[in-house]
Amino acid sequence: MTLGYPGRTVLEDIEFSVRAGEVFAVVGPNGVGKSTLIRAASGILPPERGKIAIQGQDIVRMSPARRARRVAVVPQAIHLPPAVRAMEVVLMGRTPYLGWLEREDELDRQLAADAMRRTETYELAHRRVGELSGGEQQRLLVARAVAQSASVLLLDEPTAHLDLRHQDRTLKLVRDLAHEQGLGVLIALHDLNLVARFSDRVALLSDGRIKSIGDPRQVLTPLELGAAYGVEIHVVEDPIHGTPLVLTG
């Protein structure tokens, strides 16, 4: 498919699929279109050409509620209303299951509480969002997506503000959601080493196209990365995890 904005095509001839139970990472230089891809996959940016389907159904044609029951998004920009309480943010994740006139019930609250426990945000439940750090807010967004109980999870730079512990925890959570619960996960990350450790397949975007796609070992090579990022790249084996370790020269 082709994706872009009025007057500007961002990505062309994009074709790939994310399988249930896999973590599929999208990498590439700043501005290449990772966020555009995530937005399109969430259904709010219809492709100029081509289509996006979940379990065979075109998402652009779905009603917002039906789509949101299948796809949950963790957006990159965090603009949460500051006076709202953390638990209310997470409860928003249950919106696709509630009609306009319906209220949340016990199950909704349980699922939200669970999601907060898994993202280590349960203790923040009563705090106002404006008082929380960027990292805490980001984890709330992940919790909200988890509470949505969707079969596809889209994450746009979910670790940008997180400290080492929470980067680790969040990505482990994402990997568990895929491997143990069978979600299909599409994640845009710019930390290539996190990609190497936590993803099952990778697509490298450059110049508006997919330059390389496959196992992290195949894609994260000095040649491919060097060409895409325009900088000297060395790849060694991570002594702890055995995965590729990308270093700039």
Place this chain on the structure above:
Amino acid sequence: MSEVTARGRPLPTLSRLSKAVPFLWTSAALLTMLVLSAAVGPVRIPPLVVLKVLLAKVSAIGVVSDWPASYGVILNDIRLPHTALIALAGMALGGSGAAYQGLFRNPLADPYIIGVASGAGLGAVLAMTAEWPTSALGMAAVPLAAFVSALVTVAIVYGVARVGRSTPVTTLLLAGVAVGIFASALTSLIMLLSTDQLRRAISWLLGGFSLGGWGPVWASLPYLAIGLGGLILLARPLNVLQFGDEEAMQLGLDVEKLKLVIVILASLVAATAVAFSGIIGFVGLIVPHLVRMRWGPDYRRLLPLATIGGGAVLLAADAVARTVLAPRDLPVGIITAVAGAPFFLWLLRRAKQEVFW
């Protein structure tokens, strides 16, 4: 999708009683102001008598009629209808103000923001200068013209703001401002060209109540019940809208449909208020903020509390308007502006540290 088993303790929630407290406070304020407002006027009627008359109306409680007959007449024919109308207008302004602030995600939004006031003003002034009150419609011509004109204006604004299949709120806001300015200019022109009606028009525009009796009360009740009731029921989706159109859509909300419904309901309510009470500023802007500062931004509480609070505040302002320059009755819109602005600035300074939006 595989099963997600929910385990462990659920989220903590507030007790029933603490949830009810804000409603008790605001309702008490409203009832107090209702009684006081009816007690105030050229003839001072003791609040206790007002209470007894009200109870006698309910008539489940046997009340001995031990007040002068004149009090009864004044209350039933003049004061109580006026008080009821003010209360309804205040509730309409508080509720629609809160709804607009939620729709636009903008603290400066008020019930008049997309042309209700300017449209109503134009309609009213047209009716006055065309001397429709002397026609078959009689005194009802002005409110009717104002009401219809307000809704037509909003429809125009919405139509202008529509871009493809969506209506971005910033465009809606700008279109409202533009159309509003245009309507106001037309209104001023008409007023200039027909100076004999000028004073009447100005008085109406500042928030005067030209019609007395119970007629306006019954006439506005259905629109307010539907409009305010609908808005309050839509409070939860309105909360979701606060995260932005895109995120709300990603969370499964039909954003365009919701925005349209809210515009319709809120404009219906605001147009009804303006039709019968003229343009009363500040109440729709300030009351939602007062409620938000004290009780938070959740629209499930904010909407009903701003509605009730709006009634109480306008009743207070009206009582002042009728007593401060007695025996002259000032238009209540002057009181709300003169008192409202400094009061709000003072509150803002106090609340500077707090995050309340």
